[in-house]
Amino acid sequence: MNRIIEKLKAPKKLLSIYFTAGYPKLDDTVGIIQSLENSGVDMIEIGLPFSDPLADGPTIQDSSTAALKNGMSSELLFNQLKNIRETVRIPLIVMGYFNPILQFGVEAFCQKCQEVGIDGLIVPDLPADVYNDSYKEIFQKHALINIFLITPQTSDERIRFIDCISEGFIYMVSSASVTGSQTGFGTEQEAYFKRIHAMQLNNPQIVGFGIKDKETFNQATLYAKGAIIGSAFIKMLTKKGTNGISTFINTLR
């Protein structure tokens, strides 16, 4: 069974961490993944850096720029992850924009993901409709789950459509914003979390964008299955380096 689906069955709120591959240092990828698993993280999103990350705020823009400057590429990431499944068991998801995947070749990219043991992909600028019409079979052939996003502006009708074509979980963007630009959750988020909860979707939801500490993690997971921390983790890496990982994760639980 796909590791994501298995993990979603665990009777607890899931903590997922996003980081940008190749940041702070080019060769940190494997070490970061191992530290995260050892610290008790449930799932990891490995960010494939892109020159023009439209949906990201300054923190992830900067880590992406730095990673590319360090020399990160799709090819190199797959090389770094070659033996990752010898040591790591939690679900691994690659998050990347569509153009680098398109240039690698969608089929070749999916095949490489499967070879190294990636369980799913998040491609923010590959719309659900286009995926469903053109790429679904390739993803499925390589046992990859594609994760779709919903936002507070997504209509109920479209949420139902996305729920229908999802396997695994739905990535619930917490507010109308790019990554990293939120200062906490207010009544608006609460109403949105409740609205989605009340829809009784087939797929569990994991909340992302704006989760930065224990408080926001708890708020987000009151109604959802889990939450994803990205920018706050990158900021910690910038300040403390990879040695700060276990302390940071411990503060969240």
Add this chain to the structure above:
Amino acid sequence: MSYNVNDKGYYGEFGGAYIPEMLYPNIEELRQNYLKITAEPTFQEEFHALLKDYVGRPTPLYFAKRLSAKFNTKIYLKREDLNHTGAHKVNNTIGQILLAQRLGKTRIIAETGAGQHGVATATVCALMGIECVVYMGEVDIARQAPNVARMKMLGAKVVPAKSGSKTLKDATNEAMRDWINNPVNTHYIVGSVVGPHPYPDMVARFQAVVSEEIKWQLLEKEGRSNPDYVMACVGGGSNAAGAFYHYLEDENVKLIAVEAAGKGVHSGESAATSILGREGIIHGSKTLLMQTNDGQITEPYSISAGLDYPGVGPMHAHLYKTGRAEFIAITDDDAMTSGLELSQLEGIIPAIETSHALAVFNYKTFKPEDIVVINLSGRGDKDLDTYIKYFKL
């Protein structure tokens, strides 16, 4: 073969809307409404009244006698430089502001490179009394000071884009991020035939007034509405799209798209997207773009900030791929020389973008009886500093 957009938003294999889910409601709202709203008689009436009384349309189609004599062919200049604000860009911003009003939007955002589109957007926002925020790369803000000042005088807020290469593509990213952050009250006025569907088609339709006028003006002057050639410079491609629009399906009219070769197509400092680019996704559109093997978007170079974009609109990618249009790349030096030449032969100082199109006469020979229409997309006032430095005036 059709050269127009299909109902799914594609020109052949190019186009579409490769956008994050956060932008889906905005793009969907536009897609469902743009044809309906722009077809309304009250919209058409207001659009054309503003183009006439505020912008100063129709712009003349001028027979350039001395230029024609020099190159031994018949050259007409479509004088978009005479528009209010000095370029074709305002045709689009007038259309989009009227659309935004009808969609109930109360805030406008835009990206700009040289500042021409930013000025055209700030202008229509002042006209309508709507809040305006323009994103502009930090590098461009430094090299286009007069246009930054114009936008500020017009009441717009100019926000520096500090990410990536700090130029037009990054300003576009910032505008899209602003839209993600403000999805309900804001309309994004995209400045060229780029971006996710329906933008390329919508902007092309607003610019189509250019070729609509060329048709009747040429009929008056030459007794035929179709020239042998239509030629225009291509940054994102909006002035070319406007000049080509009503001739797309008439293959007797040859289309020439002129890109910026910068310091030479293979110098590493160029913006000749059709030659240097490969298929991919930029700003929500599947098209040709300059990128590394790994799919990272690269920074183009041209002496003209308006042609300094690493992609090209999906319509132009399709025109290139199908061979419907001939693509020619012109260097900085050739463009500058032709800009000076037009100034001295016709008394018209063109924008450096436009000068690229004029330089084609040095490389391609036309027959004496050929009628060649060039879209004179803008005037050179904004480029005086560059002309001064280049020619040590």
